[in-house]
Amino acid sequence: MAKLYNNSLRFLYSFTKIHFMKKILFPVLSLSTAIFLLGISGCKPKNAGDATGADAAARVYVSPGKYDELYNFVSGGFSGQVSVYGIPSGRLLRVIPVFSVDPEKGWGYSEETKPMLNTSHGEVPWDDQHHLDLSQTNGEIDGRWLFANANNTPRVARIDLKTFRTAEIIEIPNSAGNHSSPFITENTEYVVAGTRFSIPMDNENGDVPIDSYKKNFKGTISFISVAPTNGEMKLAFQLLLPGMDFDLSHSGKGPSSGWFFFSCYNSEQAHSLLEVNASKRDKDFILAVNWKKAEEYIKQGKGKKQVVKYAHNRLDETTHSATSVIETETTVIDVKDFPDIVYMIPCPKSPHGCDVDPTGEYIVGSGKLAALIPVFAFSKIQQAITNKTFDGDYEGIPVIKYEAALYGEVKKPGLGPLHTEFDGKGNAYTTFFISSEIVKWSIKDLKVLDRQPTYYSPGHLCIPGGDSKKPYGKYLIAYNKITKDRYLPTGPELAQAAQLFDISGDKMKLLSDYPSIGEPHYAQAAPAELISKNSLKIFKLEDNKNPYVTMGEKQSKVVRDGNKIHVYMTAIRSHFSPDNIEGVRLGDEVYFHLTNLEQDWDVPHGFAVKGNNNAELLVMPGETQTLKWVPERTGNFPIYCTDFCSALHQEMQGYVRVSAKGSTVPISFSLGKNSDTLDSAIKK
């Protein structure tokens, strides 16, 4: 092991040396060229790190009123949310709350959305959102849904692209660190979820010594089915696997349709100091999973039912309300008992990215610590399986001989390969964390064609449609992990940097860089038209089935039910009805059920109460949302609209009077009724 370490150090050293030489030599050799180039691109800012072409500004400039060419959905990492950008401008269009509460939109604070964040552990108000996958039909992006994973408390979310809202969240039992997720099959039949952390299974006694890892800790890969009509998710089955770390995955397509590929590391089965102990073996694995076969076994009833506990949360489109149901059953297949479901392919040095090219024939594994990129061929994998060209097994799973599965290796591509995407023209693009660059290489002959630095140290990259059968190509966005001096400093914490490249030519051209939200990992992008044409403008009031809807001002009222007070309230430019409420007493729980009566695009109304230990509501036209308030003192409490809705927005306000416990002030409510003196004054 020490020897291997030395080898890689030596490699790193020689690599740095080459770079150093280049840096010294370049200015001397190419001074004349530099002067010539200055003539062409003389208007560039004098920034040594500026490698953009002269037309970069025009390429990313989307003039006022024009729309971006693409939607770009970017995972939020530790923000737990998903952000939406326009490409090529890099303009932030929206942040969609998914796994984290968002007081701005009342997400996780309104009574209607609270159930969305429920889990078998109770409400979890945050998560770590790593990867996204757009739904596909026939291996092509169809613009219906966006899937998102939660890495910490394992969950998968489905975002409806009509509303850009999280419509469903399903928790994954028998799992921890849902990292290799939410990648989908070619027709969105399934979303997968593989464990990063192996753990004792949920139906077993988990209170075991950590060092009994090899014996008690298992990994699972879950297949969540997606209903083709409405997208509803269901935990279909789980594959039980030896304990290790499952990292990333991508679906087969075309010839490899019906298969799924997962990278895994820590085949050493270490449970401490993994940075050393999980890097011992020369090779870990790419797992090839024949999910069609597994599906068959499930249909034949060969799966084992297990009692588990996981939450399944749905946001109903007509009630605008979420429900959370705790499910209690899963079906598990132990792959040891079914040797034709899963095969292991040795892959050098802790593979991370596991990416399938648009033809479906080539599977690229990126070993984080490897000095090469292995490319496996699906046809060779099939041949090896048929001929049983195995190299023993790993805990009962056949291991295909490396050479038998290998199409070839990209030699010395860079340092620290992480992820690969494709342009649909036979080229692959891989990010290199350590050498901080993107490398373009040819799938056919595995030759490096171009390399461009990124600032600094990219993780994932995104080519629009780059993991589908039909990449849109044209652009590449690198999501960098280190920002340092790229923007004006903002103290110790800096926004992470995205960098947009033009990949339409032979050489990649850096166009722009811009800050992002949270920590982007994987991202997806699709032509705007695919999504914009379905975008909803308003919720139809007549379809509102919220049990607390108020269909018009005349129906607004305040009802006491024990110590619960239900305020059936409406909002329309520029008032609430009612806006004066009395009769609330200490000890009461007040529920403001606010219906936005507007039927006009982009006219939300907000709602807030002074001193409420809660967030605000932001209610879309035609929607009803509920804010709970438990007053803790007597007095008069202002309420007001928080979203500048109209010219008289600042007039959109009122009061709630809170009296002492046992007070005899009756429930009363009104709108527009002022004192008699004021009313007569107004008339005059």
Place this chain on the structure above:
Amino acid sequence: MHMKYLAGSFSIVAIALIISCNQGSGMKDENASASATAPAGGQENVKDSDSQKDVVKVAMSSKDHTTLVAALKQAGLVTSLSNAGPFTVFAPTNDAFNKLPAGTVDGLMKDDKKDDLQNILQYHVFMSALKPESFADGQTLGMVNGDNVMVSVKDGKIMLNSSATIITSVPASNGIIYVIDGVLLPPAKK
């Protein structure tokens, strides 16, 4: 060293810079990508067949209000009235305009009378969406042009300035329209 070398060839480089900058300043939006575009102009041009109609669109869809709509266009008030509001718009019918002395409307539609036209039309708009039950006898409404309209309510009939009667009301997304049978004329400027 690099910098010094460059400084030596400064004049040549400077010329190159000037040339290239001139070329650069004519930068076009050659981004083929940004194909779809929001329509130019104000909110009246937003393509939206899902939302409820605003006061302008309601007026435009009425065959009894062609004069009013033409006047709103001539006065350049369409954009403002397509805004969030909320507005109460008193909308005289074509017949109401016809009751004005002959030539009045034609006169007001002339470009040099734009200020007068705006003044009259803004005298028909009140900020805030007044519901029918909000009108009270003796009420004063401060209109957008800065002058007041007097409300009288008699036998369920709502009259404005004793010269126009509310015929009916039509709700709109950004307010409410009251169809009236007379044109309200603002007091002469002092």
